[in-house]
Amino acid sequence: GFLISLGTILGAAIVDITLVVREALARHRSSAPAEPAATEEWKRVDTRKLLAWVVFWGIAVVIVSASLGVPAGYAVLGVLLASVFVLVNGISVGISDSNPISSAFVVGVTVMALAGLTDPLVGLIAGSILLISTVVGGDMQQDRSTGWRLGTNRTIQFRYQVIGILMGAVFAVVITKLFLAAYPVLRTDTFIHPELKTGNWQSAMTYKFAGVLRGLASSETTTLKLMGLGIAIGLVIQLVRLALKRSAAYQVWKDRSAATKTADFMIDTVLLPGPYASSLGGFVEFPTALWYGVGGIFSSLWNSTMKRKDTRAPADMDSMSLIGGGLIAGEALAFLTLGIIGLASLARE
Numbered sequence: 001g002f003l004i005s006l007g008t009i010l011g012a013a014i015v016d017i018t019l020v021v022r023e024a025l026a027r028h029r030s031s032a033p034a035e036p037a038a039t040e041e042w043k044r045v046d047t048r049k050l051l052a053w054v055v056f057w058g059i060a061v062v063i064v065s066a067s068l069g070v071p072a073g074y075a076v077l078g079v080l081l082a083s084v085f086v087l088v089n090g091i092s093v094g095i096s097d098s099n100p101i102s103s104a105f106v107v108g109v110t111v112m113a114l115a116g117l118t119d120p121l122v123g124l125i126a127g128s129i130l131l132i133s134t135v136v137g138g139d140m141q142q143d144r145s146t147g148w149r150l151g152t153n154r155t156i157q158f159r160y161q162v163i164g165i166l167m168g169a170v171f172a173v174v175i176t177k178l179f180l181a182a183y184p185v186l187r188t189d190t191f192i193h194p195e196l197k198t199g200n201w202q203s204a205m206t207y208k209f210a211g212v213l214r215g216l217a218s219s220e221t222t223t224l225k226l227m228g229l230g231i232a233i234g235l236v237i238q239l240v241r242l243a244l245k246r247s248a249a250y251q252v253w254k255d256r257s258a259a260t261k262t263a264d265f266m267i268d269t270v271l272l273p274g275p276y277a278s279s280l281g282g283f284v285e286f287p288t289a290l291w292y293g294v295g296g297i298f299s300s301l302w303n304s305t306m307k308r309k310d311t312r313a314p315a316d317m318d319s320m321s322l323i324g325g326g327l328i329a330g331e332a333l334a335f336l337t338l339g340i341i342g343l344a345s346l347a348r349e
Contacts, residue, residue, distance in 0.1 A: 003223060005282025006103045007230015008275035012238040013088040014231070020087075045154050061129060070125050074112055078129035081108045085130055086137035096277040099138040103283075104130040106212045110223060120213040127209075136165060182343050234275040241272055295324065 058079045065075035085104040093099045108130040109123045117123055140161055147157045180186050212223070244250045244267075254264035268274075281289045299320040306319075 001282040003106075003226035004230035004233070005279035006100070006106060007227045007232075008234030008237070009088065009092060009100060009103060009230075009279050010107070010227075011231040011234025011236070012275035013091060014235055015238040015242065016091050017087060043154060065125060065129070068125055070122050074115070074117060074122060074126040075129070077112060077115065078108060078126040081111060082130045082133035085134050089134045089138055090141050092276045093138045093141060095274065096280065098276065098280050098283075099134065100279065100283060101131055101134045101138075102209070104134045105209060107227075109212045110227070123213050124209075127213075178343065179339075237272050237275055241268075241274065244272075299324070 061079055062072060062075040065078070066072050081104075085107070089099050089101065089104060105127045109117070109127040112123060112126060117126075140158075143157065143161060144154070147154065254260050280292065284292075302320055
């Protein structure tokens with residue numbers, strides 16, 4: 001299920017990226033470019049400095065990876081794939097608020113395997129380039145969206161984001177070492193020993209990573225076949241959805257009556273669901289996906305019956321979205337508190 005879902009995202013992304021590139025080329029070839037409008041101070045970005053920043057750190061990543069024993073070719077491939085998947089995952093985040101970071105890792109390692117990679121450790125390090133890039137890229141995209149609404153200076157916000165990334169990189173190592181020392185069960189390879197009880201430490205994403213890395217030494221082609229099937233499904237669904245969206249006749253039909261509106265809803269959510277959103281069901285366990293669905297249904301019912309007081313606010317800043325964000329923050333704080341309490345109790349022993 002995971003591999004097919006992963007493929008559907010890639011298939012949909014092929015369509016969307018093609019449209020983006022096509023639009024960019026059309027603008028570039030325009031014979032009568034429009035006069036650039038005066039840009040407000042907070043929106044200004046020095047593109048040349050930004051490009052130099054990206055190139056510098058891309059080279060730095062390759063150098064550091066090579067110092068860790070990763071062949072330069074695989075490190076460069078990781079950086080190039082990261083450039084693509086930041087765009088793919090960015091589209092997914094924008095549409096469904098889901099960042100399929102494990103997908104980037106799995107596809108990256110699979111592509112490297114096709115290029116001849118057989119060492120799992122090299123695959124882990126090179127694949128982590130995609131993993132980290134998509135995590136940071138998705139977060140920065142969301143932060144920039146918030147900054148745009150608040151009118152924050154882009155350059156200043158970017159600098160603070162860099163500071164946050166630096167602090168995160170340092171503290172990630174410290175916290176990982178701390179938890180591994182406090183909870184030795186985290187060192188257990190449940191992929192080899194599924195019979196061992198690890199309590200609440202089970203991680204679906206870890207299973208995906210371990211699975212694809214262990215598959216480097218195997219000649220099994222099932223992974224590629226399932227991924228190819230998913231790409232075909234995602235490509236077809238996205239093309240059909242695009243055709244319906246651009247069809248004037250369909251747009252008129254769906255608003256004709258309550259029955260056609262219901263039919264349109266069923267087509268959009270059941271028959272031809274958006275690959276970016278529907279793929280979530282293949283990435284997470286059923287209970288988790290079920291809670292996503294229940295929350296979405298409740299939110300839709302609430303929004304359809306309650307009138308918004310502030311119609312100027314964006315649709316994703318309504319009451320249900322804010323309550324949902326609060327639930328996420330509350331649960332995160334609760335588990336952080338429990339983790340600190342657990343570590344403190346272990347320190348006293």
